[in-house]
Amino acid sequence: MKLLNFKQNEQVKLGVLTSVGVVDVAAAANVFEINAPSDIHELIEGGPAAMAAASAVAAQAVELKSSEYIIPESDITYASAVTKPGKIICVGLNYRRHAEETNAPIPQYPILFNKFNNTIAAHGDTVLLPKVSTKVDYEAELVIVIGKQTKDVEEEKALGHVFGYCNVNDLSARDLQMRTQQWLLGKSCDGFSPLGPYLVTADEVGDPNKLAISCTVNGEVRQSSNTSDMIFNVKEIVSYISQYMTLEPGDIILTGTPEGVVLGYPEDKQVYLKDGDVVTIEIEKLGALTVTMKQEV
Template sequence: MKLVTFIKDGQQALGFKLDSGIVDAAKAGLPWDVMDVIEGGADKVAELERAIGGLDLSSESGLLLDEASLEWGPCVTKPNKIICVGLNYRKHAEETNAPIPEYPILFNKFNNTLTGHLKSVAVPKVTEKLDYEAELVVVIGKKTKDVAKEKALEHVFGYACVNDLSARDLQLRTQQWLLGKTCDDFSPLGPYLVTADEVGNPNNLAMKTTVNGEVRQHSNTSDMIFYVDEIVSYISRHMTLVPGDIILTGTPEGVVLGLPPEQQVYLKPGDEVTIEIEKLGSLTNRFVAE
């Protein structure tokens, strides 16, 4: 199942994607938001599927929305934690001349960074080096503490695309990366939250980034140093994960930072970036002046 968040009457609303369009969950008699579904897990998803089976989805029913008409929100709206893994693709570590990590490098972002598909993102005045990063997002579906790697994927609700925007001059100003990662709208997330059963193996997904139509990143999640099951297990040994927590699992090679200095052209107002991950759809944002 593909879940979406869209804006209706100024509020975030839940929808689910079908081939024929987006169903407004509230109009279908399901007064939930996406966090309700994540927290309800398989039982809530099954309830949604049963409800969909009984709907009149004709064009006259008024239940179907055209994707092109939506104002999108982040597909996960209120994560308790946003945890990120740095330098988790072998070729990305190599392009930035960083050693291959022995353990996952963890840092965090905050909810102020969340925004949706097709939302404009302001280039902050405080940076001159705004970079893109295509990443697979893992959405936790169960309370998870000290889970074995072999069981870790059973605790995943689903997956999504994210652009882990990074102000490199701020990120590298000190040894702590947080400042360069947490400006407003620095985590466009979506368009869909795709349940784990539709995705299958998360470490065999093609991924691509285009900037103004030019392909910049083209890789596969199989290049991760620490796979999704390892990441979830490792984090859960140190803290309790709860439904709705999201984990950004790192970016492949092809970021601006990895280019020779004379070729580094960072994002600027007017640029358009699309992040595409197999089975998860395409996430597009345009950049504007702050």
């Protein structure tokens, strides 16, 4: 199922993308008198019963095709695919060729850092280039969305704890990131984690480590790879993190970026993001996430 969040009358609403448009889950559930979740986190936390209710609402809405609860996708304003993650955990240097392009040693363990909810943004948003940085870089990444409480899970069972996946642009202010040994400052500026456009359930995605992944800037391809190049794959990441902290439904994990980032170029060829740049992250089965950069003044 392709889920999304959209804005309507200053509210964030849950939608399901279907062949006939976006089903407004709350509106359709009200018409059909079905007790279904109206919020993405309520859906994730509700488990199989909540998913079954949302699926039933979407199926009935598609059958009846009423404009009362079906909206053309072109008419919606997107919200972030995950609106209030309890944790935003990131894995650094997790693609072999990306580590090589930055002359970094291949990690022996996942390199973990975190972001915060101030970084959350949506497909179609304008993201500010902070005035305190001149070196903002793009990073196409696959996001894991946790579906149930996870602690000490074995690798063989880890994918069963994943609700779904989405795109993220892990924007990075390299001059701030490299100022100290801790990366947090350069990763946590406002709007630096656009998520979306969809949250696609795990059953629809299949193997998360066989997905084409790319980034374009103003239509020019900057990154083109596959999630198979990950050093630590999705099940290894989920299992590893769960050994040290309990993962909760709605937590998200950013799994690293492939080669092609600005930082990987020779210094005389580095062209960082600038005012007006349009950046698109696209991962197979997950759609395309686009934001426009604007210089903060």
